[in-house]
Amino acid sequence: MKRIIFVLLLPLMLKAQLAFFPLSADYSVFQMNDSLAYVEFYTSFFQSNLTYQDVDDTLRASFEISISVNYNGKEVNSATHKFTNTLLDSSEITRYNQFSDIFKMALPFRRYNVKITLTDLISKNNGEFLLDINVPGPQDGFYLSDLELASAIQKSASDTKFTKNNLEVIPHPRRTYDILQPMLYYYVELNNLSHEAGALNTFDVSFSVTTEEGDTIKTGPVRSKNVAAHTQAEIGAFNAMSLPVGMYYLNIHAKDNATAGTSNSRKKFYVYKPQKKTDSDLNNLPDIDPVYNTMTFDELQNEFNMARYLASNEEENIFSQMDSSAALGKFLTSFWRSRDQQNKTAFGQFRRNYLDLANLATQQYSTSMTPGWKTDRGRILLMYGRPSEIERFANTIDTKPYVIWTYYDLEGGADFIFADRTGFGQFELIHSSYHKELNNPQWYDLISNRTSTNNGFR
Template identity: 35%
Template sequence: YKVVPNPTALYGLNVPVLYYYFELYNVLSGVKGDGYQINVNVLDNNQNKVPEVKEKKFIRNKLYNSVVEVGTVNVNMLPTGIYYLDVVVSELDGSLLAESRRKFFIYNPSVPPKVDTSLIMSELIGIDEKDLDEEFSKAVYISTQEEKNMYSKLMGVEAKRRFIGLFWARRGGIEFRKKYLDRVEQANEKFTTRFLPGWRTDRGRVYIIYGPPDEVERYPYSENMKPYEIWHYYNLQGGVIFVFGDRTGFGSYELLHSTLVGEVKNEQWMYLLMQR
């Protein structure tokens, strides 16, 4: 067989068929019975079988120690999203022998998504490609790496508009988009420096993701300390803080410490601000 890889793993509109190729080894010693079965499925991003693609099931006799399997899956009926090709090899009684799973992406604007995008799409009509790119770049704090990869492979304004419409629809639609982009603008007004727009600063990121803080303690320059701020969020994980410090003296406040799980944690943050 001649194997031509698809390194982007992007299928759908122009590539409606997924071709797979895999090899099995140590079949004679690894399989206990006289034969084995192979199941090939397509899973969605939640690891569930998609009903649009029928499971492929093969029964093989145990004849060779190594085996090559090739096949195809028609994916032109799948809506845009992230999927997995799942291959399971098992004994005839169902006992698992081996499993392999590979991620791939579908861009298929002709198939209606499983969420309603009609309202959000009406908001995106008339937005040009440059502004769509900028909007998606500002959504960096809530987009997954897979979504970023998919967007980078899209060509043309219509493809990007549909993708962004689906992106916002999955997160709450028009109201969520407005709230998020409003916070971006507020971050630009409050935190822009000579080096970065406000939304790209540490304070901007925290503001956009978690909203305005409930209380802010501001500490200016002192004889011993560089300026810093402590943001309080009383209703987030039972009450958390974010500490930002201006270590350079140019108004570029960095996130030095937070008590929120998953954020930067440094109990010794004050040492970073001491005047030397």
């Protein structure tokens, strides 16, 4: 079992407390060869803790992150990364924005003591994180690597420092999930899979969430996949805010169906939620959100039109009776406030998030005839949020252009397939595996330039 120590070095002088710089760190071990393991060390900290100084009409922060790996009291590996962050003005300093970094090392199989140090080169404030890590040797049969918890995972066409197996995996060493980071993403590698040329072997993989006492409180579906190589990456995600506040373990379970070999990997994480507002707090909120005071009647109507995907029949009926800006402003305030209460977000937060998505849809999916939020992709974006993964397929001799959106948190992984069947850039939803949406198992026929026109919708 690894031991993680968070260190704050405090001399007796009270003034020395100012030198502490909060730092998060974690690590994962992956298979490399018979004598070395590939080890990644992850760090993160909040931008607002940096000190910026005026330089040539800009604001500039400078800092460095160092790592020292020790075995039996002797340093066996080390590295230092130096950074400069330049901003135009202080409005770009975001309180909850995190800077992340990664160190990659090839290490022999043994136990190490690791010290990671962060130093603000302007204020001289610093923080340290100590890790006692175990780097085990490879196993003979099928086995899983360590789990990496992430704040985002997406396919990557270019190489960044966070890219592996054509995926950009942004680490989340803080391992705390909250309203600012509700989605828990994970990355794990399956090693020594049964892979033979011409053979169609498969593996099964699923996840579960357990408490410290071992009680299972969340499970994901078992997904069967084809084996493409001896070592294969597996990713997934779910909304951690569906869990109560507390400490949990994410467990990945996998089985190589050719050999019946099984393996498990797990990692600890935390869920934090702000305290719910009391009734007295809610009663003190204004009847009309001040944001509506300067909006015209048409602008208020347009806002509700964009939000219609969320509205109940009763809310539609109430809206149809609104005949003044004041009445409509009061109705919209109540409409959004109920969503804040349902989703446990701060007053006005759900509205801001939703309208941000509506603006994104307008910018990216609008056509000459249809605003983006009215398109199929706009509707799905507004109803289910940003997709976990997007795959784009260009026009070919065989198929029309189409895209696949995947939501890891919908029914254990739901796909939405949009196609430009007319050639005018209007991508229509032609199939989804999500039970509330259009389902067409023969969707490929709709985009094929070589098959019949059997629609197969149900």
